[in-house]
Amino acid sequence: MHEMALCEGIIGIVEEEARKRSFLRVKAVCLEIGALSHVAPDAMQFCFEAVAARTIAQGARLEIIATPGTAWCMACSQNVEIKQRYEPCPSCGSYQLQVTGGEEMRVKELEVD
Template identity: 70%
Template sequence: MHEMALCEGIVEIVEAEARKGAFSKVKTVWLEIGALSHVAPEALRFCFEAVTAHTIARGAALEIIEQKGSAWCLGCSRSVEISRRYDACSECGSHQLQVTGGEDMRVKELEVE
């Protein structure tokens, strides 16, 4: 379950921001997670609670903003939405797609005290 390691990384980001911003408590963490990122949101929620238990993010809400996947079709030269890496182009049916979005996970925002 790589979500545990991802949550540890989130805590590192939160603690680094706390040092910069001089805050002592995190109320909410907003994450953007791409549809093609291979991150299971429910597993991430479970791990987040465990990993943050003894940190400044203890008890913080985790808000997940899911980002759709997108790709450039080499067949019809259009940008299309995809939900899985090997989807066909919704415009022309080609499988020659170059992923252009939806692979990332990032901390978008923190609500702090």
């Protein structure tokens, strides 16, 4: 389960920001997770709680914002939204898509004390 390692990385980011900005506690962490990122939001929720225990983020809420997958269709020259890789263009049916977004996962915002 790579979500555990991802959550450990998130806690590392949170702790680094706490050192830089001198806050004592994190109340919420807001993540953006792309539809094509291969990250399971339910697994992230579970792992975050376990990894955050006994850290500055203990008891913090994990808020997840799902972002869509996007691609450029080389056949019809349109930006389109896709749910998964290797599906056809919803506009023209072509499979000539180049992914342009939705692969990312980032910490968008922290609510702190």
